[in-house]
Amino acid sequence: MSAFMSMALSGxxxxxxxxxxxxxxxxWGQSILIxxxxxxxxxxxxxxxxxxxxARLADKAANAWP
Structure with missing residues (x-):
């Protein structure tokens, strides 16, 4: 996840x-390395x-959904 997020956001x-x-x-290549x-x-x-x-937030949202 950290690899994907760093590549996506730096891009x-x-x-x-x-x-x-x-x-x-x-x-982009240089910023990925950082x-x-x-x-x-x-x-x-x-x-x-x-x-x-x-996970707690998702559970609360799922329970609040009709």
Missing amino acids: VFSLLEFGVSWMWLQA ALPIAFLLDMVFGEKLRFFS
């Missing part, structure tokens, strides 16, 4: 900055708590 934000170009691909270890670390630190919170 989107660099695309907004540079538009579709060779410069965008270069910036974003991936950060996303992995955040997932290891906060992942379990966030998954627990999202």
Whole structure:
């Protein structure tokens, strides 16, 4: 999940900055190298708590749905 999110978000934000170009691909490649270890670390630190919170929230939403 951290790999997908770091690639997707760095791609989107660099695309907004540079538009579709060779410069965008270069910036995206560099930003993935920075974003991936950060996303992995955040997932290891906060992942379990966030998954627990999202599961509780999903259960509440499912129970509230008629």
